[in-house]
Every structure is written in C-alpha cells, then in structure tokens.
Amino acid sequence: MALGAATALAAVAVPVTAGPAVAESAQCEYPGRPYKGRPWSLQRVLLDELWEQSTGKGVKVAVIDTGVDIRHPQLKAAVDAKNGLNLLPAKNKKGEKLERGAANGTSDEVGHGTKVAGIIAARSAPGTGFVGLAPGATIIPIKQNDAEGNGDAASLTEAINEAVDRGAGVINISQDTANAVAPARSLEHAVKRALNEGVVVVASAGNDGLGGNVKKTYPASYEGVLAVASSDRNNERAAFSQSGDFVGVAAPGIDMITTVPLRGHCADNGTSFSAPYVAAVAALVKAKHPDWTPRQIVAQIQQTAERSTPGHDRLVGWGVVDPVRALTEDERPIERPVAQEGLTKGEAPSPARFDLGETAEERNSRLATYVVIGGGVLVATIGGAAVALRDARRRSSRVAGG
Template sequence: MRTPRGPLRPAPPSRRLFAVAAATAVGCLGLPVPSAVADTPGQCSYPGEMYQGRPWALQRVLLDELWKQSTGEGVRVAVIDTGVDIKNPQLKGAVDAKSGLNLMPENLKDANGNKVERGAENGTTDTVGHGTKVAGIIAARPMDGTGFSGLAPKATIIPIQQNDAEGNGTAVSLAKAIDEAVERDAGVINISQDTAKAVEPTPLLKQAVDRALAEGVVVVASAGNDGQGGNVKKTYPASYEGVLAVASSDRNNERAAFSQSGDFVDVAAPGVDVITTVPGGGHCADNGTSFSAPYVAAVAALIKSKHKNWTPRQITAQIQQTAERSTSDHDRLVGWGVVDPVRALTEDDKPIERPVAREGLTRAEPPTPPEIHLGETPEERDTRLATYVVVGGGVLVAAIGGSAVALRDARRRPGRATGR
C-alpha cells in the first residue's frame, strides 16, 4: 500500500481508508504563536532556550499536593506521533527507547521528490518536534533551571513514530501503532492527530481502539483544531466510543477559539501558549488540542498508577466528573469542563462508571414560610382586650396604693416652729 504524501487528502474510496492528518497540521505548524523562548516570533527553534519560570498551565495546579497522591510511576504511556527526541535532558530518562518503534515506510520522498529522513528504528528521532512536545507535557522530568515538568514525572514514554510533517501516515498505520502500543504494555495511549476532513476512516482504526480498551488501556485523543467560527463536526479517533476526546481551553477556562466543538468532546485542558520540551533541549510555546490531549493523558496515568484496578471507563469518568465547569451538565464546547488534576486524584473515594450532571445539588424540602396575618380573628381580639384590662387594672391598683401611702406619710410629718 502506498502511503499518501504531501497535502493531506483522502485515499481512494475503493480502499476504504483515509489519510491521517499530520500532527503538525493540527498543532505546531497550523497554529504558530509568539514565544519567549523562540528566536523568531511564531516559530520554535530546535534546540530552544530554557524556560525558567513556571508555565501558566502548571501554575493552576498544586503540584506538591498532586504528587503526594501519584507521580505516574509504573505507568507506560504510548505517544503515537512524530517520534520523541531523547536528546532533550528532561526526556532522556523518561523514554523507554528499547520499546520504541518507527512505523514510517522506507524510501520516503516529499512532494518535490526529495528523500524524507525516516529516523531511528526505535522512534527516538523527531525532526518535526511535535511528538517531543507531547511527550514533555506528559512525563518530562523536573530539572534545575526550569519550572516546567510533566504532570506525571515518573511515567514512562513509549515513542511510536507513525507520521511526519509531510503527512506520511494513514488510518491503517495508526491502527497498527495502537496495536503495537498494547503489545508494549502501554497503560495509556496518547493520539494528538485526527483523520483528514473529519471523515470516518477504515473500520480497522476503530477495531484497534476497541482492542486497546478491552485490554484495559486508556485511549486519549485530541478533538481537533478546526473549530474557528463555531464549526462543529466529529473527528476521529476522538469520536469513537470509549476514547477520551480533549478540547483546548485558554487561561480563562473557556474554549480556545480554534478548538473543535461537538457532542463527542469529553473534557478540555490548557492548549494556548503551552510551554513544553523541544528536540535537542530547551522549550517552546505552542497552541493546539494536540497539547491539550497529553495534559489529560498525564492525569490518566496518575490515576492509573494510584488505582491499578480501575478500568478505562472508570478513569475517564473520574476525569470528567471532577473537571471544573460553569454549567452543571455536559456541553459541546468543553465537554464536562476543564480537567482538574488535583481534584481527580483526591476526590476518588470510589470508582464511577459515568459522570453525573448537576454535581453537588440535592433535592430537599423547601423551608416552610411563616404565616402572614392580614387581620385578627374574634378570639384573638378578645384575648387582646382581656390583656389590656388586666394590665390596665394592675396599673390603676398600683397608682391608688401609691397615693394612699403618700397621704399617710404627709399626715405623720411634724409641723414647723413659728416662734416662742
């Protein structure tokens, strides 16, 4: 089977498969942003400069409290992407290079006929940078000189190179990558890409997703970046049942303008000005649901590490139920809300199978209002008059008694001398 090259287009319908959009088409290259750590505004340089502060997406999380609950230790997260560059110091200890895989075909050429670098067989080459950014958000190790780290800093990344900047990658190769991730004992799979034109691809992709879920693997996918102007449509594999579909939120916990909307969206996570790792070392800022998905994948890894027997459905329901939202129910913009990592790890007394709307509201009897009297009954009037008589009589008796005492005292008083 020939792998599509150049622009992302559906493969011939007779083959029943469609080209998978290159990750950068819905991430780095599609949504350039000015970056404090980039040499040129709107572009990422590899390697990049070190980001010294704490990125805003991490400032909203009490990391010490979070890591008291879990660090993701023991959980393997497959990053199906453009590869993961282990030359970045924060990723070198996070990546299991022995389990990595490169699914890119041999002898690739771009639209101009130039040979495309395929990279290392173990998926640790990333000339695009997209997969390296995704991996850093999940499991970058803390390091002196920067406030950036992955949300699950002791999770292990399995790099699976499945596509590149030229659009080399199909729904079939993505399905194979999912199967390979399961074979390599992945507990969580992150897919920061979707199919071209939001068209449902070959059934092989859904079958691979279903197999992963059946094996207890949490599958997280980006919702897509074609939401400008309120565009609503399904994307794949995010729209498949059981996949945790992630939209992008901004600093105000609102949907990012580019983020795909739809009933399939489950939750949202930071996807604007996201600081993360780049090939060769250092950091860069980028936008896109491609970088929201790994944020949620990291939370899934944290939960899976803490609750080893929880099912994918229970883990995704926990993330949905504890998300921060302004409405009580699900909506098509941010799903159940913006993921709250600390709450997801601390409000976990028991697993749930599905999120519940109107969280925290209970139906109770309303308070009984006091009776309001607009007049008085005859009985009440008689009682009132009787009270007046008794009180008035007591006052009169007291007055008469007081006068008698005063008169008696006056008579007993001796007369005044008038002379002798």
C-alpha cells in the first residue's frame, strides 16, 4: 500500500509511486530566495492580536511527511530533533534497501514536509515577513514518505502511533488515499487511538476536485479527523480542492509561501498546505485550553470559521478558518458547531389598537384636555392684549409731551 506525500496512499498491496500533495505546483529551488513581504495568507490575520491569546507554546505538532530540514534558520529552533523519527528504509550506495535508517526525520529531499512544518511553526526571522501561525509550537518530524512512494498505509499507521507515544498534541497528515479507497482498518484504529489520547488529528481533503468529483478521502474521512479543503483569496473553494460532506473547514491553499530545505522560501498550492494552517490554529487553541478535548477544539475551529451560508456545505465545510475568532470567541467549549449561529427566532409584532368609537371615560378625558388647553390659550390671549394696551398708552403720552 504505497503512499505519496500529496495524493496517494495506496489501498492495494502493490507499491504505487506518487508525487507530493500539491496542485499544479511551481518548481521550487533548494535553497530558495527569501520572501521579504508578508504572504497574503498571513495578511488576513491580525497576528499581534492572535499571539496575545496564544503562540502554541508547549504544544507538539507531529508532521507525518517527508521529513523536516532543520538546516533552515526558521525551523532549527522549532523542531524537536530528539523525538524525530525516520520510518523509511535506508539504502546503500547501490540503492539496495537495508535496515531502517537511524535518522531522526530531520532531512527532507522532497521538500514537502519542510513546507508543511514552516506553515505551522516557523520562527520569525529578519529579512522576511513569513512566519508560522503558531511560532511557539514544536514540530515532531516523522519521516514516513518520499518521492519514490516508499510510504504506505502500514507505515502511516505506525507513524500515527509513534506520534502519540512521543507526546504530540496535534498530528498533521498532508496526504490521502489513491482512488479514494479506504485502506486497512489498522489505520482507522490508529486514528481512533490518537483521538482517545487527546490528540487533534488534521488531514488534507485532497486535490482531486477539478472535475467536480465528490468523494471521500482517507484518513481525512475518518470520524473525528478535521478534514481541510483549500480556499483562495476570496474565501472560496480553490478549483482543485476536494469536495464532500466530510470536509470540516477550508484554509488558504493558493500561492502558499513557506520554508524550503536549506534556506529561503517558495510558493506552492494544494490542500497539503491548507491542513497545516489549520493544524497551527489547533495548536494555538490547545495551548490556551489544554483541558479541551479534540472534539471541542475541532468544533471551536468550525464554529468560528467565516462562512457565507448558515451551516455546513460540501465545498468549504463550516467555512474558512478564522484564527483570531477561534482564539477570542472561546468563552466555553462546545461539542459541535451550530448552524445559523446568531440567528434567533423573532417575536411576532403586537397589532396596533384600532377602535371605531370611544368610551365615556375616554370622552371625558378628551374634553378635560380641551378645557385645559383652551384655558391656557385664553389666559395667553388676555395677557397679550393687556401688554399691547399698556404699550399703546405709553406711546401716546410720549407724543403728547414731545
């Protein structure tokens, strides 16, 4: 059951080669040029306000991928190399497979895992506006895949179990099954174990959406997993993003600036880079609310997402994730998102009173009002006439004496 970093976790017993979990990816150079500005995916977030609430400090995020290159200056301090793991078979110079390598997952020939890790927890650095959404979180690199498709469902299962054993609070899986076929039940059991241990599991929804396909992908479709689709600058589904009822939320996945092996940055596309955006938010929430369950953290992210419809849809789930709202509208934990949030049932207006006649009491009250008003007018009239008469007499006296 071969597995690729982008779109292929083979569900058959024959190895399947697959490329990275990206959509129409641009060719990146390693090392890359530094990106000096602030990427659009970060411009949409008030980072100072976000980090006043949480930076993800104390939360470990397992990146099950192609490894994470710690030579990148923004990742060296972000990666827990001692807890890293390489599940790929080692090879000799002739390319012959030997026993499993002893490396700790801190090398990345593909670059995919390094990009994913940067979106989550890259530290700030001079000369660039790029930074991870959770710059206080720690990455556990678990190298389980490569460009040759050596990863499979069995190694992914092992990787999830190892992530739990190594203290991960969040697991990011930016890969899915080939042909949307459910793999062996052992993978589902590993996911359930992680959730039961209090670990939030985030997975990419997949990039097979160009043809309008609506189908489940795995492990994103497993119950409890937060499946992430890709959104564009308009908060709409990216054309390549997989649709389906299993989609939980969407996150930026177009022109995603992030770290690459050695140093520098590169832009890439795909749900592979939307998932870590959400995994970072999960780390932020978990750091602020360490007693919340995975279900409550997922519900919080879904409830506070930006959406144009009252509830869930198959394109972007509950909407496009809003990191600041997820950290500030958090008075109490919820178990599931609620459709039509903020809409309450209005009370019917009271009908206006319309009488065709009046009672004796009402007539007496009306006449009394008229008397009072009329008396006031009479007093004012008499007073005005007296003043006028007095002024006229004074003028006559002055003329006579002039």
